[in-house]
Amino acid sequence: MKENSTRSGINLSPVYGPSDSNGDYSKRFGNPGEYPFTRGTRAYSGRGWIQRELSGEGDPKRSNEQFKYLMTLGQTGLDVIGDSPTMSLMDPDHPLAQYTVGTQGVSLCRHDDYRELLDGIPLDQMSISSSSPSMFMVASLYLLAKERGVSPGVLRGSVIEWPFYSEHCSYAYKMAFDLHLRMSCDVIEFCSREMPKFHGYLEDTYFFSEAGLNAVEEAALGFVEIRHIVRTLLARGLDIDSFAPRIAILTNCSMDFYEEIAKIRAMRRIFARMMKEEFGAKDPRSQAVNIAVHTSGLSLTTEQPANNIVRGAVQTVALGLAGVSALEISTFDEGYRTPSKEAHLVGLRTQQVIDLETNINSVQDPFGGSWFMESLTDEVEARILDMVNDIESRGDPAELVSSGYFKQFFHGTMGRYHRQVHDGDVLKVGMNVHQMPAEQDTLLRDISEEKIEPLFDRVKEISAYRERRDQKPLLDSFQRLHDVVQTDENMLDAVLECTLAGATMGEIAGILRQAWGTPYDPYGHLESPLGRTQ
């Protein structure tokens, strides 16, 4: 970060005054809970944010124990991540998955797994958010609610949709873009009909911004995706107000304190105007977007891990001031692993201390009207919109995905970030400034370096499970799913049927790919249960 400029390169004056910020109050800000929602999506409630920490490790049972532990610590929502195979639509017994099952998230591939995962979790009270593949989380949540006599209509929580960027950043589905987009839109449509309190579309700008993007780039790419998904849903004949109330955004929060607050304020305003002016949304809930945040893992260091606790706290203060609906702190051991028990404790306690001891929630949008913050919010907003326009002027965003434009973009930002840290343009205490010799750097190191062993037993168990199932109804359900893909029908009903017949996620994903005319297993190891000629 250059002196007196933000990470996005916005120049800052040392002092701001009345001439730096002017304009019509009601047009630019509005009161909290009023259009364009710059100052917050709700009138003052004093409730603070949903407090949660990233969880999921090992098998579903172990993750369930983790959830219950977090709930005893006072966590008010669940945030679940799958291991890398799960996140990539791959079953644990795939040859490429073997060494990583359950090590960086929970291994989930069949409905029984979700039953175990959410055993004893009150579905009608706990908000359940997950970054694991949305179609499968939604299908199982829906079925589970019915099994337990809970109306799916009361379910709360969110799943992420990431058709634009997942292939090139973090977790590849190895699917045609149009197919991934259709899966996302089917999930959103299904949720808005069957689970109207559940966010079937969380725009997750966190995961791709960890490719070294700055705040402006993060938000711009997010809005490019939101716009495209909304247009696609409208083209299906859906009413904007039938689904827009349940769009939410999950952003990153880096260490650039002021700019991150400005980013969140600007994103609320851009979203509101986009929905109202561009898409004609009339329901205020369609215009007011809830923003949840996961603090930046990339801002953390493996050196001097205790420093990460401070980073998480500072980011949490920023988010409290910005007014967010939920947050997770990337914990002190993030450089090595998903959170340990100890890191969970520290992460939640950090949120609770800031929430309960500092009076931070006593005033909404305390920066509102600040000459500096309003001027920075305007500038961040203008730059985000410029970048959205710039990207869209390069062509149909869907074609930009297929042509590799975003892949190149991410490679560029990754290289840039790597260089910024190397050159000291982005300072990280303990890593590129104020380092200490490894033998002195021991505080919290043992806990941070503790590994999670891969679950070789689960690999065997899933292989055996495949053989145990009644094959006839399973194959019938695969055939029906295959047929439905050829139509314009929403695929969720067919996916529910497969799920109840005991199908695994990897199989369903494979059938979808195959029906799309692409290989069942993109890695070339597995054969389709429907054979080759379908």
Next chain:
Amino acid sequence: MKPIRVLVGVLGMDQHELGAIGIARMLRDQGMEVIYTGCFNTPETIVQAAMQEDADVIGISSHSWEYLYYTPELLDLLKQNDLDVPVVLGGSVITDEDAGKMLDKGVAAVFGSGSIVTDMIETVRNLADGAATS
């Protein structure tokens, strides 16, 4: 002089490419030829690419513990193919203790988080020169 050819890749289901891409760019800036193989590699695909591309050094970037299993497999496979190409590991998840284990198994060098890039470049250069003269 023939430029040094370095193969850079990520193994298994690890999909964190930032380190790999950062290093690939820096090696390129030094005039080296980088064959970037991206994610989803196995020891087999790395060895195949190293043979086809006539790599002087293999660089594996890791942000997942999968490297603990794949690296020994990769070293064995190189031996089976009579391929004398040094393997360099990099990544912030590699602890000092695990770095020691990997070096014992025959990895030529390990770079954890915060490693000095000039050291890495120097090491790659020396390894490539060593491989050329051996």
